[in-house]
Amino acid sequence: MLQLRGLSLTAGGFRLGDISFAIPAGAYGVVIGPAGAGKTTLLEAIAGLRSGVQGSVAIGGEDVSRLPPEARSVGLVYQHAHLFPHLSVAANVAYGTTGEAGLREATALLARFGVSELAERRIGSLSGGERQLVALARALARRPRLLLLDEPFGALDPGRRRGVRAAVRALQREWALTTLHVTHDFAEADVLGDVLVVLEGGRVRQVGEPAEVFSRPASAALAGFLGAENVLAGVVRDGEGSSYLVGVSASSSVPSPDRLPTESRLLSVDVGPLLMHAVGDRAAGPVHVVVRASDIVLERPMSAGEVHHSTSARNVFPARVAGRSSVGPVTEVMLDVNGVSLVAALTTRSAEELELAEGDEVLASVKALAVHLC
Amino acid sequence: MRATASRPIGATRSFGRAAVATVVAACLGSALLLFIAAPLLRLTMEGGVAGVRGLLGDDAELRASLVMTVATATAASVIGALSGTPIAWLLARRRFRGRALLSSLFDLPLLLPHPVAGIALLLVLGRDTVAGGTLLAAGLRVVGSPLGIIAAMLFVSVPLYVSGATEAFARVDPRLEGVARTLGDSPWRAFRRVTLPLAGRGLMASAIVMWARAVSEFGAIVILAYNPKVASVLSFDRFTTYGLPGALPVAAVLVLLALGPLVALRSLRTTAGVEY
Numbered sequence: 001m002l003q004l005r006g007l008s009l010t011a012g013g014f015r016l017g018d019i020s021f022a023i024p025a026g027a028y029g030v031v032i033g034p035a036g037a038g039k040t041t042l043l044e045a046i047a048g049l050r051s052g053v054q055g056s057v058a059i060g061g062e063d064v065s066r067l068p069p070e071a072r073s074v075g076l077v078y079q080h081a082h083l084f085p086h087l088s089v090a091a092n093v094a095y096g097t098t099g100e101a102g103l104r105e106a107t108a109l110l111a112r113f114g115v116s117e118l119a120e121r122r123i124g125s126l127s128g129g130e131r132q133l134v135a136l137a138r139a140l141a142r143r144p145r146l147l148l149l150d151e152p153f154g155a156l157d158p159g160r161r162r163g164v165r166a167a168v169r170a171l172q173r174e175w176a177l178t179t180l181h182v183t184h185d186f187a188e189a190d191v192l193g194d195v196l197v198v199l200e201g202g203r204v205r206q207v208g209e210p211a212e213v214f215s216r217p218a219s220a221a222l223a224g225f226l227g228a229e230n231v232l233a234g235v236v237r238d239g240e241g242s243s244y245l246v247g248v249s250a251s252s253s254v255p256s257p258d259r260l261p262t263e264s265r266l267l268s269v270d271v272g273p274l275l276m277h278a279v280g281d282r283a284a285g286p287v288h289v290v291v292r293a294s295d296i297v298l299e300r301p302m303s304a305g306e307v308h309h310s311t312s313a314r315n316v317f318p319a320r321v322a323g324r325s326s327v328g329p330v331t332e333v334m335l336d337v338n339g340v341s342l343v344a345a346l347t348t349r350s351a352e353e354l355e356l357a358e359g360d361e362v363l364a365s366v367k368a369l370a371v372h373l374c
Numbered sequence: 375m376r377a378t379a380s381r382p383i384g385a386t387r388s389f390g391r392a393a394v395a396t397v398v399a400a401c402l403g404s405a406l407l408l409f410i411a412a413p414l415l416r417l418t419m420e421g422g423v424a425g426v427r428g429l430l431g432d433d434a435e436l437r438a439s440l441v442m443t444v445a446t447a448t449a450a451s452v453i454g455a456l457s458g459t460p461i462a463w464l465l466a467r468r469r470f471r472g473r474a475l476l477s478s479l480f481d482l483p484l485l486l487p488h489p490v491a492g493i494a495l496l497l498v499l500g501r502d503t504v505a506g507g508t509l510l511a512a513g514l515r516v517v518g519s520p521l522g523i524i525a526a527m528l529f530v531s532v533p534l535y536v537s538g539a540t541e542a543f544a545r546v547d548p549r550l551e552g553v554a555r556t557l558g559d560s561p562w563r564a565f566r567r568v569t570l571p572l573a574g575r576g577l578m579a580s581a582i583v584m585w586a587r588a589v590s591e592f593g594a595i596v597i598l599a600y601n602p603k604v605a606s607v608l609s610f611d612r613f614t615t616y617g618l619p620g621a622l623p624v625a626a627v628l629v630l631l632a633l634g635p636l637v638a639l640r641s642l643r644t645t646a647g648v649e650y
Contacts, residue, residue, distance in 0.1 A: 049552040069555035076556045082549050086571045095567075096557030142557060 001025040002046070002146055002178050006055035009045050016041050016202045018055075023195055025060070026176035028169065030193035030210070032183055034225060038202040039182040040079075043148045046180065047074045059146050059178075072146075075139030079151040081131035083123045089134050090119040096142040109137035113167060128155030133164065140171070147172070149181040153188065165192065186227055190214065198222060216372045220288035223374065229293035229332075229343040234271040236373070238284035266314070266368060273338045277314035278371035287373045293332060293345035295370035298362045300354060314368035321360045324351065335364055418629055421622030425630070428623050436624055439608040440631070446520055446604060447588035450527035454535045455581045462539030463569075467548065480536045483529055488593025491529050495598050499525055522599030527588035535584040542576020543569065579642050586635040589628075605631070 007019035016038045023029035033039050045053045048069035056065045064072045083092050093106035110116045113133040118126065126134065132155050139147060152168075153161045169192060172179050183189055189196055189210055196210040198217075206218040217223040223231045263281040270276075271289055278289065301318065319335040319342070326332075331351040335342040344364060356362065428436050464470075465477055483491055499506045499516040506516055516522045546569050554564035570577075592606040600607060605628050613621035 044552065047552070047556050049555065068560075069552070070558045070560060072556070074556050076553060078549060078553070082547065082553050084550060084554075084568055084572075095554070138553075138557070144556075 001058070001060060002029065002180060003058040004046070004055065005058075007042075007045060007057065008054040009041065009050055009052060011041055011050065011052075014038060014041065014202060016045065019199075019204055020055075021195075021197050021204055021207045023178055023180055025178055026173075027178060027194040028172055028192055029178075029180045029195045029197060030183060030189040031180060031197045031199050032186070032189045032226075033199035034184065037199045039184075039199055040150050041202075042199065043076065043150050043180065043182055046146070047076050047148055048072050049076075073142075073144045074146045074148055075142060075144035076148045077132070077135045077139045077150060077152045079154055081128075081135035081155075083126075083131055083134055083138070085123045087123070088119070089115075089121050089123065089126070092123065092134055093137045093141050095138060102141065105143070106137065106141045109140055110134075112171065113137055113164070129157065129160055129164075132156060136164075136168065143175070145178065147177050147179040149179065151183055151185075152181070153183075153185075186214070198226070200225065215292065215370075217290060217374060219374050220290070223288065223290045223372075228290045229345070230289075230291040230296075232271045232289045232291075232340065233286065234269040234276065234289045234373075235286050236282050236284050237268040237270065267373070269371075269373065272340045274317060274340055276366075276371055277368040278373050279368050280373045282373050290372040290374060291342070291366055291370065293343045295366055296335075296342065296344035297365045298333060298335075298344050298346060298350075298354065298356070299365070301361060301363050311365055312367070313365035315366040315371065317364050319362050319364045321356050321358055321362060323358055324356060326351070335362070337364060414629055417622065418626050421624075421626030422630065425623035425625075425627040429627055433623070435603070436605075436608065436627065439603045439605045439624070440627065442520065442523070442602050443589055443604040443606070443631075446523040447527055447585050449520075450524045450531060450588045451535075451581055451585040453524070454528055454532040454584050455539075455577070458532050458536045459539055459577065462536050463543050463565075465536070465540045466543035477540075480533050482533075484533045488530060488591065489597055492526055492594035492597025495522075495525055495529055495594065499598070516598070518599050518601055520599070520602065523595050523602075523604055526594035526598045527591050530591050530594050531584040531587035534587055535580045538580025538583060539573070539577050542573040542580065545576065546572045575642055579639055582635045582639050582642070586632060589631060589635075 002023040004022070005020050007016065009016045014036075019042060021029075031039050031042065041050065044050045046057055048057075048064070048067060053065070056063055058064065059072060059074070083089075084095065087095070089110070090106065093110060094103050097103065097106055107116070107119070110119060113136065115130060115133050115137075118130060118134065123131070123134075132152055136149075136152060149168075153165055156164055165188070171177070181188075181192060193210045196206075196208060196213045197204055198206040198213060200222070205222050206213050214226055217226050217228060220231050220233075264279050265281070267278050267280055267282060268275055269278055269287065269289055276289060297313070298319075317337045319337040321333060322336045322341070323334040324331055326348050329348050331346055331348045333344045333346065333351065333356060335344060342364065354362075425436070429440065461476075461480070465473065486494070496517070497503065499509070499522070501507065501510060501517060509516055509521075514521055516525060550568050550572070551561075551564045554568045555561070559567060590606065591604075592610065595604060596607055596610070603611060605624060609621050609624040609628060612624055
């Protein structure tokens with residue numbers, strides 16, 4: 001387990017402030033944040049490579065805050081591998097090990113990552129991807145209690161990235177190795193993470209399961225950073241709504257009932273000329289409405305001007321297609337909903353079947369449960 | 375009407391300017407090369423044979439001065455490398471109050487006229503000074519002794535080592551040391567296993583430059599220890615006593631001696647693939 005309590009550090013003009021979160025034993029934690037958020041600094045502070053760190057770092061229940069890096073049992077992989085250029089690949093991987101057992105472990109790890117043939121090569125002759133694999137093997141060869149990964153897959157081509165990601169995740173599960181992985185890749189965070197930590201401006205902005213964080217970001221700024229396509233300013237109406245029993249949803253981005261506030265009710269929110277419905281416990285007043293593009297369902301109206309529609313979705317709006325763009329199997333459709341711009345994401349096949357073209361009238365619907373207020 | 379192939383006027387002018395610039399640069403470069411090479415070649419040709427003959431034959435004074443030069447320069451370089459390496463590491467790796475001052479202090483001897491360096495050393499290591507007196511009481515005479523020569527050589531050459539070694543350490547990514555620490559190394563072990571091997575060529579090159587500078591020193595040595603004579607002092611002594619013919623063999627041998635470190639330095643640069 002990794003437990004950070006009030007971790008703070010000033011480096012140059014940058015301040016990492018009051019960082020507190022926990023990654024359960026054997027879990028895979030992902031720290032996501034924009035460039036300059038302090039992600040690498042955070043990893044170095046945990047590894048003991050930064051001076052002037054305040055607060056506490058506990059690994060496996062032991063407070064290591066006062067221990068030097070060599071006594072923390074941490075494996076660290078930097079974005080650019082940082083292999084020792086004067087040593088061979090095998091010597092790099094075995095660097096932190098001792099004796100025959102260490103060499104065997106190093107050899108086994110190289111084999112596991114499919115790079116045994118590199119063992120005698122010099123570092124200068126390796127590709128970026130090969131370097132990353134060797135750096136991973138080197139960090140793991142000592143069997144650390146905690147693995148720290150700083151964008152370790154950045155140098156790999158997409159095909160190999162998937163394979164290595166899967167290999168690292170499998171090994172992490174097999175060894176029950178607590179891991180903290182820094183990335184700015186949302187897909188990586190979503191696929192790998194048991195716990196997602198959003199770091200921005202040197203502070204933790206949100207911690208939770210990736211699906212939860214992505215669907216229910218804590219602020220509008222965070223929603224924007226996390227790639228939410230529709231972030232709209234709105235006002236919760238006063239005195240409306242009643243105690244509401246939330247149904248279970250199969251959608252991954254819609255929260256299950258136990259994650260909603262206990263006092264949740266159906267709320268009415270004015271978003272410009274639109275009246276939207278959401279589920280939450282917000283008091284009346286200004287909010288930001290976050291709707292994931294993939295939570296918007298499009299359909300052709302049965303007749304021109306149809307608004308009322310037999311559906312369970314609380315939010316149904318007539319909209320006009322303002323444009324569309326396809327990237328492989330996914331098509332984004334830009335909508336004009338009575339002057340409000342929304343983006344819907346659907347499969348390209350659906351878009352083709354609906355024969356959506358610019359200027360077409362459609363019905364856009366969103367479940368109230370998929371409307372997040374922050 | 376006949377069609378003609380033509381080059382744009384702007385391109386022709388630009389080509390012309392580039393050609394003129396190339397010719398001017400080549401002329402200036404050749405003149406400089408001649409300016410450096412001609413005296414050295416002439417000196418070697420005029421005095422080289424006599425110098426080598428004297429060195430191998432009857433010129434015991436020349437032999438003794440050469441041994442003294444090599445021995446004292448080597449001693450100064452060893453002392454400089456041992457004491458300068460930690461300072462260079464400190465300057466490369468740590469940011470602290472007074473760092474700029476410390477760095478400037480180590481550069482200062484490079485800017486001083488060398489007799490001034492000798493005078494400054496005399497003020498600290500002379501017989502009537504605290505340090506000089508203490509050393510003398512301990513049986514270590516500085517003025518007019520090999521110790522004085524080593525002191526003068528160290529003073530004028532160690533800045534070159536500190537500066538070069540600082541650069542060599544700065545070129546080693548500190549994150550490599552950090553990774554070594556996470557892999558179980560203490561700070562000293564990480565330094566020994568990672569930093570030192572990676573900075574090694576740079577440190578060696580800096581030590582060679584320091585040695586070469588020590589061998590060529592004259593001004594500070596002549597103030598602190600005219601005797602025993604190192605080669606540079608001997609060449610001056612013979613020039614003032616016997617004129618140019620007397621100084622030529624010694625001067626030529628010094629030029630030949632300078633070739634050794636030069637070749638070593640070039641070899642280091644080639645194998646390292648980088649310029650120091």
